[in-house]
Each structure stands twice: as C-alpha cells, then as structure tokens.
Amino acid sequence: MSTDTAPRPPGDTGWIGSSVVWRTTLLILFFAGLVGVLAALASTVLVAREERQRMHNNIVELMATVERTASVATFARDEVLAAEVARGLVRNASVARVVIREGGRDLAVEGDIPTGTGSIRLPPLERDLTSPFNPVELVGQLQVWPAIGKIEHEVAAYSRFIAIILCVQLAVVVLAVAWVVLNVITRPVKQLSDQLHHLQVGSGEQLLLPHGHGGDEIGRLAADINTLIARMGDLLAGERELRTQREESERKFRLIFESAETGIFTLDGEGILHDWNPWLARKLGLPQLGETEQAYSLGGILGDDTSRLDALMVRALADQRPAATDFQISVGATGTLWLHLVLNPMPGNLMQGIVNDVTERKRAEASAIAMAERDQLTGLLNRRGIEHRLDDALRVMRAGSGLALMLIDLDGFKQVNDSLGHEAGDRVLASVARQLEHVVRRTDLVARIGGDEFIVVLSELESMDTARFIAAKVVSTLGRPVELGDGVVARIGASVGVAYTGSSSESAESLMRRADDAMYDAKRAGKSQFRFAS
Amino acid sequence: MLVFNRYALAFWLALSCACAWAAGGLAVIVNPGSGVDSLSREEVSHLFLGRVKFLPSGVAAVVIDTGPMRESFYRALVDRGIAEINAYWARLRFSGRTTPPQVMENAAQVIDRVARERGAIGYVDSALVDRRVKAVFELEY
Numbered sequence: 140m141s142t143d144t145a146p147r148p149p150g151d152t153g154w155i156g157s158s159v160v161w162r163t164t165l166l167i168l169f170f171a172g173l174v175g176v177l178a179a180l181a182s183t184v185l186v187a188r189e190e191r192q193r194m195h196n197n198i199v200e201l202m203a204t205v206e207r208t209a210s211v212a213t214f215a216r217d218e219v220l221a222a223e224v225a226r227g228l229v230r231n232a233s234v235a236r237v238v239i240r241e242g243g244r245d246l247a248v249e250g251d252i253p254t255g256t257g258s259i260r261l262p263p264l265e266r267d268l269t270s271p272f273n274p275v276e277l278v279g280q281l282q283v284w285p286a287i288g289k290i291e292h293e294v295a296a297y298s299r300f301i302a303i304i305l306c307v308q309l310a311v312v313v314l315a316v317a318w319v320v321l322n323v324i325t326r327p328v329k330q331l332s333d334q335l336h337h338l339q340v341g342s343g344e345q346l347l348l349p350h351g352h353g354g355d356e357i358g359r360l361a362a363d364i365n366t367l368i369a370r371m372g373d374l375l376a377g378e379r380e381l382r383t384q385r386e387e388s389e390r391k392f393r394l395i396f397e398s399a400e401t402g403i404f405t406l407d408g409e410g411i412l413h414d415w416n417p418w419l420a421r422k423l424g425l426p427q428l429g430e431t432e433q434a435y436s437l438g439g440i441l442g443d444d445t446s447r448l449d450a451l452m453v454r455a456l457a458d459q460r461p462a463a464t465d466f467q468i469s470v471g472a473t474g475t476l477w478l479h480l481v482l483n484p485m486p487g488n489l490m491q492g493i494v495n496d497v498t499e500r501k502r503a504e505a506s507a508i509a510m511a512e513r514d515q516l517t518g519l520l521n522r523r524g525i526e527h528r529l530d531d532a533l534r535v536m537r538a539g540s541g542l543a544l545m546l547i548d549l550d551g552f553k554q555v556n557d558s559l560g561h562e563a564g565d566r567v568l569a570s571v572a573r574q575l576e577h578v579v580r581r582t583d584l585v586a587r588i589g590g591d592e593f594i595v596v597l598s599e600l601e602s603m604d605t606a607r608f609i610a611a612k613v614v615s616t617l618g619r620p621v622e623l624g625d626g627v628v629a630r631i632g633a634s635v636g637v638a639y640t641g642s643s644s645e646s647a648e649s650l651m652r653r654a655d656d657a658m659y660d661a662k663r664a665g666k667s668q669f670r671f672a673s
Numbered sequence: 674m675l676v677f678n679r680y681a682l683a684f685w686l687a688l689s690c691a692c693a694w695a696a697g698g699l700a701v702i703v704n705p706g707s708g709v710d711s712l713s714r715e716e717v718s719h720l721f722l723g724r725v726k727f728l729p730s731g732v733a734a735v736v737i738d739t740g741p742m743r744e745s746f747y748r749a750l751v752d753r754g755i756a757e758i759n760a761y762w763a764r765l766r767f768s769g770r771t772t773p774p775q776v777m778e779n780a781a782q783v784i785d786r787v788a789r790e791r792g793a794i795g796y797v798d799s800a801l802v803d804r805r806v807k808a809v810f811e812l813e814y
Contacts (some may be wrong), residue, residue: 216724220770271761
C-alpha cells in the first residue's frame with residue numbers, strides 16, 4: 140500500500156490545507172477570539188467602574204483621615220499646616236490635586252488638574268471643614284481631584300492582564316482542541332480513507348479498525364464500511380457468475396444460431412432484415428451479418444411475391460401468433476428454391492423468423508403428383524392426369540379460340556395381344572404413344588386412359604379444320620403396320636371421335652361423352668376413320 | 674459598694690456647688706486703649722484659638738492664658754478639656770506660624786500685662802477686674 144502508485148484521494152490537498160484540524164482550529168480560534176475580545180471589553184468597563192469606586196472610597200477615607208488636621212489648619216488659617224496636609228494627600232497616587240479653601244481664598248493648592256483621555260469622568264470630591272471647636276461653624280472646604288490617569292493606567296494594565304490571560308488560555312485550548320481533533324478524529328478517519336482508497340473491492344480485503352476506536356462512532360463507521368464492502372463483494376461475485384452464465388448461454392445460442400441448418404432472422408414491421416444467420420446468408424446469397432451496412436428487404440429478396448409476404452406479416456402481427464407460408468424463389472444458376480417461412484411476432488413490432496429449405500420435399504411432392512398422373516407403360520398422362528389438365532385447359536380458354544377432345548380407340552389390338560402376347564401388345568401401345576406425340580403439336584396433351592384407349596386434347600384452335608387435319612393424320616399414322624422386330628409386324632388401326640367446343644362453359648364430362656359417342660359412330664361406320672361429334 | 678457610691682455622688686455634688694458659687698464668672702479683659710468695647714463669644718474663641726490675630730479695632734492681638742484658670746476658661750468657652758486644647762496647639766506649633774497664647778502664673782500678672790500693653794487680651798475672675806483693664810466679655814461657669 141504505497142502512496143506513490145495510487146493517485147491521491149480527492150480532497151486530500153495536503154495535511155493542512157483543508158483538513159478538519161485546520162478548519163476546527165480556525166473556527167475555535169475565531170469564536171474563542173470573539174468571546175475573548177467581548178470579555179476583555181466587558182471586563183474593561185467593569186474594571187473601570189470598580190477602580191473608580193475603589194479610588195473614590197480610597198479618597199474619601201484619605202479625606203476623613205486628614206479632615207481633623209485640615210480643619211485645624213483652616214480654622215487657624217495656617218497656610219503652612221494646610222500645605223503640609225495637601226502635600227501629604229497629593230503624595231498618594233490616587234490623588235492628583237488638593238485645594239484647601241478657607242472663606243473666599245485658597246489656603247493651600249497642591250498638584251495639577253488631572254488630564255485624562257476623557258474615557259473616565261470623575262469630578263473632584265469635596266468635603267466641608269468645620270471648626271474643631273464648633274461642629275456647626277463652617278470654616279472651609281477640602282477639595283480633592285482623583286488621579287484619572289492612574290485609573291486609566293490601572294484599567295489598561297488590568298485589561299492587558301486579562302487579554303494576556305485570555306490569549307494564553309485561547310492558545311492552550313486551541314492547541315488542545317487541535318491535538319484532540321487530530322488524534323481522535325482526523326488521523327483515524329484519514330487512516331480509514333487511505334485504506335479505502337487502496338482497497339480492491341471483491342478481493343476479500345477489509346478495513347482495519349483504527350486502534351482504540353473499536354466502540355465509538357469511527358469504529359462503527361469502519362464496521363459499516365466493512366459490511367458494505369462485503370455486500371458489494373458478494374454482489375460483484377454474483378454479478379460475475381451471472382455474466383459467466385449469460386456468456387455461456389449466449390455462446391450456446393450463438394452456436395445454435397450460426398450452425399443451425401435452418402434460417403433464423405429478425406424482421407421489423409417494414410420488412411427489413413435485422414439479423415440473419417450464416418445459413419440464411421448462404422441460401423439467399425446475402426453477405427454475412429456484420430459485413431454490410433446495407434438494409435435488405437426480405438420482400439425484395441423473395442422476388443415479386445411481396446404482397447404475400449406483407450399479408451403474412453400483417454397476419455402474424457395482427458393475431459400475435461406465428462404465421463407460416465411457402466415461397467418459391469429462383470437463386471442464381473441453381474434454379475428454384477422452395478422456402479418454408481414462419482414468422483413469430485415479438486414485442487416492439489418486430490418478428491422473429493425461421494426459414495427451412497423445403498425444395499427437396501416440394502420436388503418429391505411434384506414428382507409424386509407427376510407419377511400419379513402418368514401412365515407407367517407409355518409415359519403418357521393417365522386418366523387422372525388428363526382430367527386434371529383438361530379442367531385447366533378449359534378454365535384458361537380464351538374467347539375466339541376452340542378446344543377439341545379426340546378419343547382414340549385402337550382397332551385390332553385384342554388380336555395382337557392374343558396372337559403375339561402381352562409383351563408385344565405393350566410394345567405396340569408404346570409405339571402408338573410415340574406416334575401420337577409426334578403427330579400433335581408440342582402444346583397439345585396426349586393420354587392413355589384405358590387398355591387401348593387414348594385421348595388427345597388440342598387447345599388454342601382457330602377453327603375445326605386444324606382438328607380435322609390432325610384427326611386425319613392420327614388415323615393414317617396409326618393405320619400403318621407396327622414393326623416389332625424379328626420380322627414380326629402388328630396390324631392395327633384407330634377409330635377416332637372428336638368433340639369440338641368454342642366455349643369454356645362446356646364441362647369435361649360433356650366433351651368426353653360427345654367424343655365417346657362420335658368414336659362409336661366411327662367404329663360402326665367401319666373403323667379406321669374419324670367422326671366429329673354433333 | 675452601693676453605699677460607698679451613694680456617698681461619693683453626694684460628695685461630688687456638694688463640691689461642684691461650692692465651686693460654682695466660689696468662682697462665679699470669668700471676664701475677658703483688654704487694654705482700655707485697644708479700641709474694643711465688647712467681643713462676642715465667637716470673636717473671643719477665634720482670638721484665643723489663633724484664628725484671628727487682630728482685635729476688631731485692628732490692633733495686633735497679644736493673647737494671654739491665665740495658668741490656674743485655663744481649664745475652666747476653655748471648658749466654658751468651647752467645651753474642651755486642656756488635653757484637647759494642647760493637642761490642637763501641638764499641631765499648629767509644628768508649622769511655626771501660629772503660636773499659642775502666652776501662659777502667666779496668676780491673674781494679677783495678667784491684669785498688669787493687659788494694663789501695660791495695648792493689644793493684650795486675657796481673662797481673669799470677674800471679681801478681680803479693676804479700672805486698669807476693660808472687661809469685654811463675661812463667661813460663666
């Protein structure tokens with residue numbers, strides 16, 4: 140604990156400057172000095188009064204003592220004796236001047252009229268002198284002037300004495316108080332202050348009680364400070380532990396956040412991303428969090444589908460419940476990405492979001508759907524597939540254009556199956572499928588809906604002529620023999636019923652029925668030909 | 674004791690009566706040429722105690738005590754005993770300015786002296802006053 144390594148405690152501007160000792164001493168000096176001056180003034184007045192009274196009495200006594208002789212001198216008009224008496228009186232220090240008067244004249248005059256500073260007034264004392272033989276016969280007067288200077292001198296001397304006594308007392312008291320304050324208060328307090336200044340809170344250090352102050356206020360102060368230090372140490376320790384725990388859990392969460400195979404982000408009410416994890420950055424081609432100052436709008440990243448995102452945000456915030464939906468976005472060269480997005484409302488108009496990549500699932504779903512709508516053997520649409528698409532085609536049909544449904548039934552397929560076997564039948568069906576696909580336009584639909592029944596849907600037709608042309612082409616193409624290899628040739632034909640409509644109001648079922656009827660008409664008319672439904 | 678006291682008292686009473694009767698009065702006398710006809714008690718006491726040094730007529734006073742009569746005279750004049758009068762003069766004698774009256778042996782000498790000296794003043798038994806002097810004040814005792 141050395142003073143040079145640590146800065147001075149504030150307010151410690153030296154031992155004298157602002158210390159309690161110095162201030163206390165000054166205050167006591169001031170008040171004691173004030174009292175001393177007042178006491179000296181009061182004592183001066185009192186002493187002056189006392190001294191004056193004493194001198195008065197003294198002179199009265201003196202006059203009484205010499206009265207007889209003065210009377211004799213006055214009675215006998217004896218100047219010599221009178222002068223003797225006067226000289227005797229004047230020799231007394233209290234007496235300044237003596238006049239012995241007989242009748243109208245001064246028998247004896249000794250001394251001078253006293254001159255003082257004027258602070259004390261004392262008139263001359265007078266005493267009538269009577270005849271020594273007749274107490275009622277007035278023969279003269281004795282006048283004595285008190286020595287005012289002497290009173291003043293003595294009063295001044297007395298005041299000086301008192302002042303000196305007071306000064307000595309004051310000095311002793313001040314020194315005593317300074318000593319007491321220094322040793323009883325300042326030093327222990329400074330000790331405490333120094334200790335406190337260098338104390339490391341939380342290190343378990345405590346203040347040492349100043350020696351001999353165990354039971355008094357300073358001791359209590361030190362004890363209280365120690366209690367406070369201990370409590371502060373506990374608090375700090377608790378705080379530190381909490382911080383460690385928090386850091387630990389934060390680290391865990393950060394790890395989860397950063398290594399999750401899921402996109403995690405926060406979003407404000409404007410749709411601006413605030414935080415995102417590396418997974419999301421990777422998926423969306425965003426920079427890593429903290430590497431950019433740019434504001435990214437989630438809607439912008441997800442493409443044109445902003446209105447759906449807005450709706451999702453509004454739902455999440457309004458209901459204060461999680462809301463979820465799927466988004467399809469295209470990223471770079473990798474193609475389409477399906478994202479499942481969940482928005483969780485948080486306080487402060489913020490949302491926490493989770494993004495999962497569901498592309499694989501979507502793809503699987505799509506292929507499952509595709510599988511369900513395809514014919515295994517030919518790869519053409521099956522009945523469900525064509526029904527599904529036919530509904531779509533009817534729905535999107537434009538006014539002024541027509542749609543034709545062709546129902547194709549193979550002629551002689553049963554014989555092929557019976558004579559050449561199922562495998563050969565299957566190869567024939569596959570060949571028919573390839574030929575049908577070849578004949579129709581790219582946008583047209585081809586399906587196999589039963590054993591040897593096929594459907595072709597022609598959309599966007601300007602007139603029935605195109606349908607007729609294609610129907611004729613189908614009949615002629617399928618009428619050709621099918622090479623099955625090893626010199627085996629299957630001979631089949633096709634009967635085709637066509638239902639044409641120019642209106643989207645006609646149902647798929649009605650079209651199918653009409654095509655079916657027309658197909659049977661073709662069969663009845665001798666096969667390998669087409670018929671239009673009426 | 675009591676019996677003795679009573680007798681003593683009677684004796685002293687008788688004695689004082691006899692004295693008063695025998696003495697009668699005292700007369701203050703001056704030289705007929707002094708220019709003084711009468712003096713008041715105050716003037717007499719002032720002269721005999723040294724306060725006044727001149728007779729009312731302006732003549733310097735020569736004051737004379739009559740030895741055997743001193744006691745009676747001062748007792749009658751200022752009601753003081755001889756010891757007190759002596760003490761008084763002792764104080765004045767110290768200064769040397771005022772001198773006490775000259776004391777003479779008997780009345781005859783006093784009368785002679787007063788008769789001879791113009792400023793002299795003395796006192797004698799009233800019965801002894803003759804033509805050579807003038808009585809200016811009567812004192813009874």
